[in-house]
Amino acid sequence: MGKINIVKKQTQDYGESLSAIIKKVEENKHKAITTVNKLLIDLYWFIGERIVSLQEKSEWGDGVVEKLSQDLRMKYPEMSGFSVQNLWYMKKFYLTYRDKTILQPLAGEISWTNNVIILDHTRTIEEKEFYIKMCLKERWSKRELQRQIDSAYFERFALSKKPDKLMEIEKETLRSTQGKLAIPLDDIHRHLKDEYVLEFLDLTKTFSEKELRKAILDNLRDFFLEFGKNLSFVGEEYPLVIDGEEFRIDLLFFHRELKCLIPVELKIGEFRTEYVGKMQFYLAALDEQIKLPEESPSVGLILCRSKRDSIVRLTLSKTHKPIKISVYQTKLPDKKLIQQRLERIKLPEKLLTNGT
Numbered sequence: 001m002g003k004i005n006i007v008k009k010q011t012q013d014y015g016e017s018l019s020a021i022i023k024k025v026e027e028n029k030h031k032a033i034t035t036v037n038k039l040l041i042d043l044y045w046f047i048g049e050r051i052v053s054l055q056e057k058s059e060w061g062d063g064v065v066e067k068l069s070q071d072l073r074m075k076y077p078e079m080s081g082f083s084v085q086n087l088w089y090m091k092k093f094y095l096t097y098r099d100k101t102i103l104q105p106l107a108g109e110i111s112w113t114n115n116v117i118i119l120d121h122t123r124t125i126e127e128k129e130f131y132i133k134m135c136l137k138e139r140w141s142k143r144e145l146q147r148q149i150d151s152a153y154f155e156r157f158a159l160s161k162k163p164d165k166l167m168e169i170e171k172e173t174l175r176s177t178q179g180k181l182a183i184p185l186d187d188i189h190r191h192l193k194d195e196y197v198l199e200f201l202d203l204t205k206t207f208s209e210k211e212l213r214k215a216i217l218d219n220l221r222d223f224f225l226e227f228g229k230n231l232s233f234v235g236e237e238y239p240l241v242i243d244g245e246e247f248r249i250d251l252l253f254f255h256r257e258l259k260c261l262i263p264v265e266l267k268i269g270e271f272r273t274e275y276v277g278k279m280q281f282y283l284a285a286l287d288e289q290i291k292l293p294e295e296s297p298s299v300g301l302i303l304c305r306s307k308r309d310s311i312v313r314l315t316l317s318k319t320h321k322p323i324k325i326s327v328y329q330t331k332l333p334d335k336k337l338i339q340q341r342l343e344r345i346k347l348p349e350k351l352l353t354n355g356t
Contacts (some may be wrong), residue, residue, distance in 0.1 A: 041108040048094030110135040151197040155338040192324040260296040271307035
């Protein structure tokens, strides 16, 4: 027995050491990539600054960019970043952020590819700041960043931040359960949006709730991108047995940051008042049967094709469980229409600070 225990101890020690080494390797790999990226961005910033200096102080024309590109590619043929187009981006990068002392170091923490996408596809400095911070927070790839810009994420986020009566009713609903609710109200509204874009589901013009659920499960990677990477999938048609009768939740997730279960009910039409009663029942059952003691009370999400604010407001006014009612689109929104709507309202102060 003693020999067996020694072998077990050796195996355990080895496993722990291997896990520790792998963790350290991954940490160092990430640090190395981050360091290399910062050095590259610093170099591109320096080149952009020199181009501007040559053109402003030495009165060089646009031809200096092509000449620099030729000379640098001849000197460093193994480096691919000195094309004429890329040098123009370096100049644009420097001019965009040279007076933004806060944004300059943040831009150096995301990839050059993502910087170029942001320079190309955003209009205002506020929008640029938003996407830079979201890249840092969510570690978006270039594909993920482009998709979020195409879906007008900044504009939709900004619109969702404007104060309105419905938002106050939703907050008051959650506030009434604050004695039992460990999650800050603003956190719930920050993580669960008013509107989601699900164009990646590639659904036909008409579809059933079953087809909607299946499409989400077939595209979980993109679903998590739209809903946030803090979600973990628990199950579909998740069963709850109460007094021998079985009830099923469309989708069940766990939110790692909020530390709570999130049941999602999928609806293919407009919001109806009876949906809230059913969700309250699910939340009570989850908190009683499934929730662990260290977890926060569950938060419900009802996803509808459309909703009327007055009906939602009145329905939520008597609700005693934290429930979010959101709508979804199955195609990319018209960015121009959203931008026009955004320009008609006054953005709340500290939009970026509170939102990201």
